[in-house]
Amino acid sequence: MQASEVYFPKDLAEALEFLRRPGMLVFAGGTGILREQGGRGISLPGEVMFLQEIAELRRTSLTERFLEIGAAVTLSELLEVGDSALPPLLAEAARGVGTPAIRNLATLGGNVAARDRFMDCWPALACLDALVELRDRDGTTWMNVNRLVGSDRRPAFPEGGLVTRFRVPLERWDATLLRKVGPSDYPSSDTAVFAFAARAEKGILVEARIAFAGESALRSPSLESTILGRRLPLSAREAAAAAEGYRALASDLPEGLGLQFGVLVDGAFGLLSR
Amino acid sequence: MTVSFILNGEDVSANARSVDRLSDTLRDAFGLVGTRSDCRCGRCGRCLVLLNGRLVPSCIVPSIGARGKEIITIEGFAQTEEYRDIVEGFWSAGVETCGFCEGPKILAMADLLERSPRPSPGEILAHMSSVPCRCTDPTAILSAVPAIIERRARRIYRRAGQ
Numbered sequence: 133m134q135a136s137e138v139y140f141p142k143d144l145a146e147a148l149e150f151l152r153r154p155g156m157l158v159f160a161g162g163t164g165i166l167r168e169q170g171g172r173g174i175s176l177p178g179e180v181m182f183l184q185e186i187a188e189l190r191r192t193s194l195t196e197r198f199l200e201i202g203a204a205v206t207l208s209e210l211l212e213v214g215d216s217a218l219p220p221l222l223a224e225a226a227r228g229v230g231t232p233a234i235r236n237l238a239t240l241g242g243n244v245a246a247r248d249r250f251m252d253c254w255p256a257l258a259c260l261d262a263l264v265e266l267r268d269r270d271g272t273t274w275m276n277v278n279r280l281v282g283s284d285r286r287p288a289f290p291e292g293g294l295v296t297r298f299r300v301p302l303e304r305w306d307a308t309l310l311r312k313v314g315p316s317d318y319p320s321s322d323t324a325v326f327a328f329a330a331r332a333e334k335g336i337l338v339e340a341r342i343a344f345a346g347e348s349a350l351r352s353p354s355l356e357s358t359i360l361g362r363r364l365p366l367s368a369r370e371a372a373a374a375a376e377g378y379r380a381l382a383s384d385l386p387e388g389l390g391l392q393f394g395v396l397v398d399g400a401f402g403l404l405s406r
Numbered sequence: 407m408t409v410s411f412i413l414n415g416e417d418v419s420a421n422a423r424s425v426d427r428l429s430d431t432l433r434d435a436f437g438l439v440g441t442r443s444d445c446r447c448g449r450c451g452r453c454l455v456l457l458n459g460r461l462v463p464s465c466i467v468p469s470i471g472a473r474g475k476e477i478i479t480i481e482g483f484a485q486t487e488e489y490r491d492i493v494e495g496f497w498s499a500g501v502e503t504c505g506f507c508e509g510p511k512i513l514a515m516a517d518l519l520e521r522s523p524r525p526s527p528g529e530i531l532a533h534m535s536s537v538p539c540r541c542t543d544p545t546a547i548l549s550a551v552p553a554i555i556e557r558r559a560r561r562i563y564r565r566a567g568q
Contacts, residue, residue: 134425135423135424135425136424136425137424138407138424138470140473159468159471162466162467162468162471163448163466166447166448166466166468167447167448167466168447169446169447170445170446170447171446172427172430172446173425173426173427174424174425174426174427174468175425176424176425176468180424182470182471184471185474208460230448231451231535231536231538232461232514232517232532232533232535232536233448233451233454233461233462233463233514233536234448234463234536236457236460236461236462237448237462237463237466237467
């Protein structure tokens, strides 16, 4: 096992310089990188950049409309923001990751920037229409987390960019639901997370978002818009019709996940028909 | 490369390569064998240490990542009064642990009480899930917490009175 060159940038500018080197691994909490390396030694690529000394990646700030979270904020630190500021969907997603000790290492940036699958926080952030700040040599880009999905529904994280911050809109939600399906202790091909958030104004449904993600992601704004404008509570027929559209969308999911997705969609629209 | 950090209150340095796990460095370079290195994927909890005051599985922390940080192992924590409060609280509630998980469970309890001075049963069980060893009756852990809190309060009260 070969030792790597390691770097500890002190600020973002230095980190972006290091990021220009081909094959550079970005290491924040490391839980995603090391979780499947059971041998005596750790296997890392030739060059590794540790983000732990970049203070600006560890900041959290709150305004009236947004919660901004640095990419290297750990999930435990995120949960310490408190229920009054942290959207319940995101809190529940963070709480569902590993054990408290794992959450002390795992970062929100690492959770969202996983390349091989969508991890637990993505569906919550997607449902909340959160933005992610990406920095690269050309500058800064703010992007909706929903754009981190490729046309094949697989993760499509921009190459060469560094996740630096998340901006989560602070909105009122009247109904939310977050459920993890599959084996709870480990992300695998049969695990996924379902997130749902809905809001009504004067008894009329104005937002109803559903995101579901594991190895691939489902989110359909066009399907979501078909149910908006209905008066609440939905009739059983309206709820069933809305759920039916989602079932068709999930037809290419593995059978077990597809079934569980259907049950959760029923449950979500059930919340709106009470 | 040489990595410097604070280990159980002392400034130390160790030669570490990028392939080394912190749990192995603690055992091999410092002889702190209370930190085990079993599953090597952060799941079993036998390698827990306090890193900058937070409970972490040291087997998924590269040794070089410890640079500039403060680490407390069970050997270091055993020198504190908080350790005694927890051990006596465990004894009084009949908490029985095995040789693998005793240290990590003590550290996990210390971390819990540091963050939540009066934790709910749900919080206790969730926090202790960091050490999933099944040797211990969870109800005994639940009944140990008030005993630990009481011991700690009595000790602080005694000290304040001196």
